[in-house]
Amino acid sequence: MTERTKLLQGNEACVQGAIYAGMRFFAGYPITPSTEIAELSSLLLPKIKGKFIQMEDEIASIAATIGASLAGYKSMTATSGPGFSLKQECIGYASLIESPCVIVNVQRCGPSTGLPTSPSQADLMQAKWGTHGDHPIIALSPSTVEETFELTVKAFNFAEKYRTPVILLLDEVVGHLREKIEIPKAGELEIVNRKKPTCNKDEYKAYEYCEDFVPPMASIGEGYRYNVTGLMHDETGFPTNSTSETGKLMNRLFEKIEANLDDILIYDEYKTHDANILLVSFGGMCRSCKDAIKKLRKENVKVGLFSIKTVWPFPEEKLKEVAKNIDKIVVVEMNKGQMIQEVQRTLGKDKDIIGINKINGEVITPIEIIDTIKEEYLRCLVK
Amino acid sequence: MTERTKLLQGNEACVQGAIYAGMRFFAGYPITPSTEIAELSSLLLPKIKGKFIQMEDEIASIAATIGASLAGYKSMTATSGPGFSLKQECIGYASLIESPCVIVNVQRCGPSTGLPTSPSQADLMQAKWGTHGDHPIIALSPSTVEETFELTVKAFNFAEKYRTPVILLLDEVVGHLREKIEIPKAGELEIVNRKKPTCNKDEYKAYEYCEDFVPPMASIGEGYRYNVTGLMHDETGFPTNSTSETGKLMNRLFEKIEANLDDILIYDEYKTHDANILLVSFGGMCRSCKDAIKKLRKENVKVGLFSIKTVWPFPEEKLKEVAKNIDKIVVVEMNKGQMIQEVQRTLGKDKDIIGINKINGEVITPIEIIDTIKEEYLRCLVK
Amino acid sequence: MPSEIVKKNLRTNRLPHIWCPGCGHGILMRAIAVSIEELNIDKDKVCIVSGIGCSSRAAGYMNFNTIHTTHGRALAFATGIKIAKPELHVIVISGDGDLTAIGGNHFIHACRRNIDITTIVFNNNIYGMTGGQYSPTTKTGDFATTAPFGNIDKPFDICELACGAGATFVARGSVYHVPNTIKYIKEGLKHKGFSVVEGLSICPTYYGRKNKKGSAVALMNELRDKCVNITKKESVNEKELEDNIYIGVFKDTITPEYTDEYKKVLDKFDK
Amino acid sequence: MPSEIVKKNLRTNRLPHIWCPGCGHGILMRAIAVSIEELNIDKDKVCIVSGIGCSSRAAGYMNFNTIHTTHGRALAFATGIKIAKPELHVIVISGDGDLTAIGGNHFIHACRRNIDITTIVFNNNIYGMTGGQYSPTTKTGDFATTAPFGNIDKPFDICELACGAGATFVARGSVYHVPNTIKYIKEGLKHKGFSVVEGLSICPTYYGRKNKKGSAVALMNELRDKCVNITKKESVNEKELEDNIYIGVFKDTITPEYTDEYKKVLDKFDK
Amino acid sequence: MKVEVRLSGSGGQGLILAGIILAEGAISSKLNAVQTQSYGPEARGGASKSEVIISDSEINFPKILKPKILLSLTQKSLNEYLKDVDKSGIIVVDSSIEVECREIANIYKFPIIDSSKEVMGSSVAANMVALGVLSQLIDDIDTENIKKSMIKRVPKGTEKLNIAAFEKGIELFNMSIHANH
Amino acid sequence: MKVEVRLSGSGGQGLILAGIILAEGAISSKLNAVQTQSYGPEARGGASKSEVIISDSEINFPKILKPKILLSLTQKSLNEYLKDVDKSGIIVVDSSIEVECREIANIYKFPIIDSSKEVMGSSVAANMVALGVLSQLIDDIDTENIKKSMIKRVPKGTEKLNIAAFEKGIELFNMSIHANH
C-alpha cells in the first residue's frame, strides 16, 4: 500500500477531491447522509488556510457559498434531499449570475423526511428542474469512492471553466461506503481556474457576450467594481427589461454548456461491444449492474452497461450510439423511473425499454437485476 | 349583463373560485405577479369567517396552509417562481402526509429574480420535480379567466378527494388579465369535501391501505388523536424503517392518482377533427394558438389545438389518441422546451415534433406561430 | 406497567423511546405530560407540533393530536393550526437547532405576533439527531464534530432573543430542576399569548462525549451547580455572573393576543 | 451635473433612480455615500450587498462592488463574502421586509455571530416593491393592501430584536434626521463587529396613500415630530412614551469579532 | 368589430382604472373585453400603460401590438407609443402635448387635464375626462354602462364628480366634432 | 477469494471502528475491501452493524445479504442477524451469549468482553479483542497491517492497550483451536 492508497468513505473522498481541486471555502448545515462532508471540511480547511462555516440553514449555506465564490474562492456546500429542496432558489441565482460553485446532494430516501439513512436516487430530475425558470445545469454522479474524488475535481473544473453551479449528485450508497482509493498526486489531475479579466478596469463587462460564451470573472476587491443581480441583466451586469438583452443573456447561458458537451459529458461503457441487452444506470446502482453483468455473462447472456456520470446534460448522442444495435434497454435506478424518461425520449419507441426501480429505501440487488432480465428477455436470448 | 357576469382578473378569479370551492384559509407572502391573490383573500375571507394571514416568508406560508388543512380547513397559498422554489420542501411533506391544499404559482420569467413582471411558463417541470424524492402530483393550468375559476374549484376538489396537494399553475398572462367571466351559481359546480372517518376513535388509521387508496381524514380536535409525520410511516401514521411498509405507502400514494386519471385529466380539443398539424399548448399560450389557428384556417391550413389543462399527470393516452392521424406536432410554450419533452416521450420518433419557444419575457404571438408553421410545413401542406 | 402519568399521556405502545441512555429529552417530555395533566386540559384539544431532531421526536410519543413536521418549521405549521382553530391548545416542542437555527425566523415572528402557542424548547446545546454538530446555543469554546478546534460562534440566549422579538411569557428551566420546569410549563400553558419555556436538556452521547464532560449524571450535576434563579441575579458578583446560567421567569406580560385580534376583525362582519 | 458626493460614490449613468417621488430611500443612500466618503474608505474594498425590494435596489446605484442577491438572503451572502475576504468592508442594505420578514433568520444569526458587517435597513414599514402589503414593522392598526381592516400584527422593534440577538452596535436614525443618521452609519462602519443602523424611511406611494398620511413632506414631518433621542427617554412621561419613536445609539459594546476569531484558528496551523 | 385601445400616461393618473371601467362598460354592453396593464417599478413614477381590447367575438391573444386608439396624457408616453399606431389609427392627447406626426390623420387634442381641474379642482379626474372622449370613439358601448361601472369602481363620495368629469369628456369631443364639421 | 463479515452489537461497542480497521488492514494487504454500517438513531442505543467485504478482485455490490462471518457482541444483535447466516457460515460471539442454532457448524464462543476487562480494565476494547479473533478467520490479511491501521485510528494514548486487546483475541482463537484439535 502506497502512501496514497487509502480507505475512504465516499463523503470523505468528496472533501479530499474538493481540496485537491482547490476548494478553500465550505458553508453547510448538517443533514444525514451528507454530514461527514461538513465535518471533514471543518477539520481540514483551517489547516490549509481555508474557510469553513456552519450556517443557520441550507439557504444561508448556499448563499454564503456563492458569496465566497464572488470573492474569488472555490467554494462548496453539501446537503441531502430536504436541504437540496431549500437551496433551489439560490441555485437558480448562481446559474443566472454565473457564480462557480459546487453543490453536493447526497441523496436519501424521500419525499420529505422520508427515510433519512436509506439510499435513493430520486433527486435526479430535481437536479435539473428543481429551481424555477429555465436554466442550464451540470450534474455529475459517481459510483465509486475513487470516482467521487475524480468527479468532485471535475465538478470544480466545470464550475470554474463555465462559470456555473455544478451539482454533485451522490447517493447514500456511495457517500457512506468506505473503499480503496488511490489519491492522485498533485498535478496528476488537471485543475482549472476561472478566467480573470485582463482589460482595463473601467472597460470590464462581467457579462460580456464573448466568443466562448464565458466572460472573465473578477473577484470582489480586485478593483473591478461591477454589479451582480439576479434580475435579467445586460452585459455590464445592470438590470434590464429589454427582451432582446434577456434573450441574449439566456442564450449565452445555454450556449456555454451546449458548445462544450464534448468536454462535459462523462460516461463509461462496460462490456457493451457485443451486448444485446444494455443496462443504463448511474451512481451507486452501477455497482449492482456490474455484478449482475458478471454473473449473467457467465451464463452467456450478453449484457452490457452504459454508466452515466454526467447525468445533466443527459448524454443523448452517446446513448444513441451505444444503443444503436441493441434493442433491449434496461434502466436501473433507485427511484420510480426518472432517467428512464430521458432514455425513452432519446431512443424513441423502436426500442424495448424497461425500468428496474425501487423506492422503498432498499438498494436494487444484482439478483433482482438478473431475475428481471431473465424474466423479461431470457426466453428469446439464451439458446 | 347578469349579476354574475363580471370583469375579473385571473388572479381575482382564482380567489373567487377558491372561495366558491370552500376555501376558508389562506396564508401567503406577497410576490409579483401573484400578490393580488393574497390581497383579495385578505379582503374577502374575513367577511365569510375565513382566515387570512400574511406569514413571514413562503415556507411559513405553505406550512401554515398545511397546518390549517390538518385542522380541517380547505386552504390555499399563492406565490410565484422564487417563492415556489422555497415551498418545495413542504410540498413534498404535504404529499407524503396527504394533506389536501392548493398551491398557486403565477409563473413569471426566471430563473432567479429574472423579470418579475414578465410572463413565462418555465415552472412546468418544477411543478412535478421541484421537491426531492418521488411523489405524485396534480397540476392544473388555465388559459382564461373563466377557466381559472373553474380549475381552482377543480384543484380544491382534487385536493380533497385525493388527499393531496394540488398545484395551480397560472401564468402572468392569465393571472394579470381582466376579462369577462360568468360566475357559476351556488350548486352549479360540483364541490367535493374530504372523506371523514366513521370508525371508532381508537380504531382509526389515518394512513390505511384502503380500497380506493384514499384513507378518511380526521381533523385535529375531533377526538381522533393520530400522528402525522414526514418520515415514512405505517398505516397508523407512526414512523417506520420497514421497507415493506414504505413500499406499500409509496405505492398507495401513486395508485390514488393513477387509478383516477379519468377524473383528473382535463384537456380540450379545438378544431382537431380534420387537422393535419396539431398544436399542443397549455395556459396562456393556448390563446395565441387559437388566434393563429383561426387565421391559418382562413388560409385553408388545417391546424388544431390540443390544450392541456391537467398538465400533471401528463395526459399521455389522450395525446396519443388525438395525434393518431397527425404527423406534424407543434408544442407552443413560453419556456425553453419543457412540455415538448413529454410530448416526445409520449409520441416517440415517428412524429415530426417541433417547439415554438420563447424565454425572453415576451409572449409568443399568433403571428410567430403562423410564421413558424408556414416556414416549417407549409410547402408540403397548402396547395 | 408504566406509571399513571405515562399511561394517561404517552403512547405506551411506542415506548421505550429512541433516545439514548441518559438523554434529558425524556425528562422534559414527562414534565410536559405532568403539566397538561395537572391543568386538566381536554386531550382532544391538545395539539403538539414538532420539527425534526431528537427532541422533535417527542411528539410521536405523546397521546394527543401530534404533528411531526419539517425541520425548523413547527411554529409555522402551528400558527396555521392555531389560527384555523383557536380553541386548540397548541404546543410546539422543538430543539435548539430546530427552533433557533433553521427555525429562527418562525420563532421570532411567532414571538412578535403574540399568538397563543406554548413553545417548549429542549435545549441540549448541540444537534443530536445528526450526530453532534454545534448549534446556535453551543457555548464559545465548546467542541463539536464541526468545531474540532473549539466553537468560535457566540451562543444565543434563547430567552433574551424571545424577549427582544416580543414574546410575552418567557421562562427557563432544566432537566435537573424538574419541579420548576413543570411550574414554568404550566404557567406558559395558562398564559394567553406566545409563551416560550426553555428546558435545558443534556445530550450525553454527543455533547457530553465531545466535550469530555462524562456521563449524564455529570451533565446533570453541571446544571445543578451552574443554574441560579433569575431572582437572585442582583445579588451575585461579577465573576460568578459569567459562569451562571439563569433559570426562572424572565418575562410575563399581557398584550393583545393574535387570534383574539383576528376574532375582532371577524366580529365586524357579524350581523 | 451631479454633486461631488454623488459623482464620486454613485453610478451617475444609472440615475435618476427608479424610486418614486419623495421616497425616503434616496436620502438614506446618500447618507451611506457621505459616510463612506467621510471615512475615506478605499472604494475597491467596499462591497455592498442587498436583497430584493425597492430599498435593495440601492446597491446597483452605488459605485462599489455591488451584489443584488435574493430576497432576504443578503446577510447570508455577505457572511460568505466577509469570511472569505475579511479585509473587505461589507455593507448590507436591506428593507424592513427583506431583513426582518423573509430574512429574519439570517439577521439574528449575523447579530449572534458578531461578524464585522454593517447592516443598514431602510425601514418604511411596508413592502414597497410588491405594492404596499404590511411588513413586520407595520404598526398595529395601520392599513395595507393585505390589511384592509387594519393590521393586527404587533411590529418588531428592529433595534430591540438586534440587541436580543446579540448585535454589538445598534442605532436608529431617520430620513428627517440626516446628520444623526450619517453619524450612526459612520460609527457602524467603524465598529468592529456586527452593526445595525436602522434608517426610518418613508414610502409616500404605498404606506402614505393607504394610511391617508398625505405627501412625502407630511411623512417627513411625522418623523420630525415623533422621533425623540433615546438619551431623553428617561425624562418623558408615560403617555408620550407610547407615541414616541426613539432614535440614537441603543448599544455599543465590543466582544470578539467572528473573522478575528476564525483567524485565531487559522493561526494555530501557522508554522 | 374589434377595437384595441391603449391608455398611457404616468403612474398615478388613474389610467388603469379608466381601462378597467372601459372594459367593464363594454362587457355590460354585451361585448367581450380584455384589459391588461404594465406592472413593476416603471409603472409607478414613469410611464404607465393600460390596454383594452373590445370585440363582439372571442378575444384570445390579449396583448396589443398595434393599437387602434392611443390615449396619451403625458408627452413621454406619447413619444414612447406613437410609433406603434398605424396610419388609420386615432390619437387622443391632452392639449399640453405636442404631436409631431404627419401620417396619422386622426389626432384629437383636448384640454383633458384642464377640464379635470375645472370640474374637480385638480387633475385627478383627467382619466375620467379622457374616458368620456374615448367613449365617443368606440361604437357599441353604451355610455350608461360605463357610468355604472364608474360608480362601482371609484372611491365612495367621488362618484358624482367623476361622472361630471366623464360627461365633460363627452362634451369636449362633441363640441370639437361640431366645430370641425 | 471473497469474505463477507458482519460485526454486530450495540451502539458504543466500537464495531464500526473495528470494521474500518479490518477493511483498512485488508487494503494494506493488497486486497480490496468495502465497509458499510448502520446509521440513524437506531445505531446509537440499539443494535449496531458494521459490514466488511474483503476480496482479491473488484467489489461492486457493497451490501451483505448473507454474511460468511457474523460477530455478535450482544444477544439482541445475534438474534436479529442469525437468520441471515447460512449453514457454511461462521459465528463468533461473546461467551455471555446463548446460541440456539444447530444448523451452523462453526460457532465460536470466546470471553471477548471479559478479556477486554482483563486487558483494559473495562469492556471498551471488546471490539479489538473480537478483531483479533476475526483476523484469524480471514486468510490473506496480514495482522501487522491491522495493527498499523489500529494505531492510526484509535485515540492517542490508547494504542498499546488496544494492540494488547487485539493480541488477546488472537490468543483466544489459537488456544481454542489447539484445544479443539
Place this chain on the structure above:
Amino acid sequence: MKKTVVIESAWCKKCGICVEYCPVKILELNEDTVYIKDSEKCISCGKCEQRCPDYAIYLQKTE
C-alpha cells in the same frame, strides 16, 4: 395512602440518574437495570421518577 417505588426494568437504560439523586441512596445498577437495595428506606420523594428519562422508575399508590 402510601407510595412505593416501582421499576419497569424493560425500559431502564441504566443511565444512573435515579441512583445519583436518590436522597436516601437506596438505588443501584446491575448489568441490566436499576434495582432497589432497600425499599423500606424509601421516603417517596419522587426524585427518581421526576428525572428518569425513560419512565422506568416511579412511585405507585398503594393503599
Place this chain on the structure above:
Amino acid sequence: MKKTVVIESAWCKKCGICVEYCPVKILELNEDTVYIKDSEKCISCGKCEQRCPDYAIYLQKTE
C-alpha cells in the same frame, strides 16, 4: 470659498421636500422642477441637499 445651490432639473421629481425644509424659504416648485426664487438669500445650510431623495439639488463650491 462660497457654496451656491445648484439644481439638476432632470432629476427632480417634485416631491417638495427641499421646499418644505429650506429655512429661508427660497425654493419653489413649478410644473417640471424645483427652482430658486431668490438665490441671494441662500444661507448654504445644505438642508435641501441632505434630504433631496433624488440628488437634484445641492451646494457647489464656488471660489
